[in-house]
Amino acid sequence: MKLILLGPPGAGKGTQAKRLEEAHNLIQLSTGDMLRAAVAAGTEVGVKAKTVMEAGELVSDEIVVAIISDRLDEDDIKAGFILDGFPRTVAQARALDGLLADKGMMLDAVVEMQVDDEPLVGRITGRYTCAGCGKGYHDTFEKPKKDGVCDKCGSTEFKRRADDNEETVRSRLAAYHAQTAPLLPYYESRGVLKSIDGMADIEDVTGQINEVLKGI
Ligand code: ADP
Ligand code: AMP
Numbered sequence: 591m592k593l594i595l596l597g598p599p600g601a602g603k604g605t606q607a608k609r610l611e612e613a614h615n616l617i618q619l620s621t622g623d624m625l626r627a628a629v630a631a632g633t634e635v636g637v638k639a640k641t642v643m644e645a646g647e648l649v650s651d652e653i654v655v656a657i658i659s660d661r662l663d664e665d666d667i668k669a670g671f672i673l674d675g676f677p678r679t680v681a682q683a684r685a686l687d688g689l690l691a692d693k694g695m696m697l698d699a700v701v702e703m704q705v706d707d708e709p710l711v712g713r714i715t716g717r718y719t720c721a722g723c724g725k726g727y728h729d730t731f732e733k734p735k736k737d738g739v740c741d742k743c744g745s746t747e748f749k750r751r752a753d754d755n756e757e758t759v760r761s762r763l764a765a766y767h768a769q770t771a772p773l774l775p776y777y778e779s780r781g782v783l784k785s786i787d788g789m790a791d792i793e794d795v796t797g798q799i800n801e802v803l804k805g806i
Contacts (some may be wrong), residue, residue: 591616591670591693594677596773597703598766599759600710600717602795605726606703609695609796614803617667621654621676624661626751634758643753646761648678648769654790655685660696663691678770698806701778701799703788705762715757721747732792 591614595603607618625643628636630724639649653695658676660669664784677683690696716729722745734741740748753762777783784805 591683591806592690592697593671593803594673594697594777595703596700596770596777597705597788598707598710598770599762600713601703601705602713602792603674603703605792606795606799607672607700608726610672610799613800614670616670616675619658619661619667619671619676620674621649621657621678622674624657625649625654627655637700644758646736646753646758646765648765651679652683654678655682655689658686659689662693662695677773678765680772680776683773691778697782699784699802700773700782701802702774702783702785703795704785705788709789710763711759714754715756717754718748718750720745722750 593610593616595601595607597603604618604620604622607620610616610790611618625636625639629640629643637655639653642649653675658673661777673686677686713728713731717726718729719726720740720743722740723738723743725742726732727748738746738748740746753759774783784802786795786802788795790798
């Protein structure tokens with residue numbers, strides 16, 4: 591199964607990708623995570639990406655396409671993957687078409703997570719992850735069962751992203767509408783676009799995605 595989860599920041603792509611990974615044995619490919627790893631490692635790509643990410647703008651197509659191209663050459667993704675946060679521009683979508691064709695792979699579905707802008711600010715400013723295993727949480731919507739202890743790995747260390755503040759969220763939403771929303775007609779015209787209600791609660795959204803997958 592080869593999927594794209596498409597939606598603005600905070601739509602729930604990462605949350606659902608992690609659930610799909612576990613339930614369907616797929617690999618989450620998040621360009622945001624890959625870029626944050628490059629920033630943390632201080633690589634050449636990381637140095638270039640850091641200020642762009644802090645401003646809530648998009649890193650160049652050239653950089654992200656190169657990262658994804660390398661990742662798609664690895665063996666573990668052969669059984670299936672979920673693209674989370676890529677593509678984000680029509681140029682990236684075209685590049686992805688070329689990469690998949692070269693590697694003999696085809697997309698099964700592009701799942702659009704439809705959400706309203708305003709609640710996304712609260713979703714993003716309340717987001718945090720476990721520093722041990724990366725499991726995602728939210729101050730209100732997805733708390734650990736035991737306060738301050740990760741449900742999955744038991745770690746008591748958590749972190750918040752530098753770009754998860756209100757000002758940057760607004761830039762990221764503007765970038766989504768200007769540069770990423772044109773992907774909806776792009777995939778619609780190819781017959782692979784499936785839209786779901788991303789405003790429902792987390793469990794319900796998982797159910798809707800599973801329904802889409804059953805139909806493939
Ligand atoms: P994205 O990867 O699309 O940027 P996330 O999956 O990280 O978004 O979700 C952003 C925040 O909102 C997280 O803290 C997550 O726990 C929470 N969240 C995700 N989906 C929902 C939902 N359907 N309802 C309420 N909160 C959600
Ligand atoms: P995300 O983790 O998907 O919210 O991405 C965090 C930030 O990384 C974005 O605001 C962009 O600056 C950058 N980024 C992630 N994926 C891409 C992409 N496909 N194209 C351009 N920039 C990206």
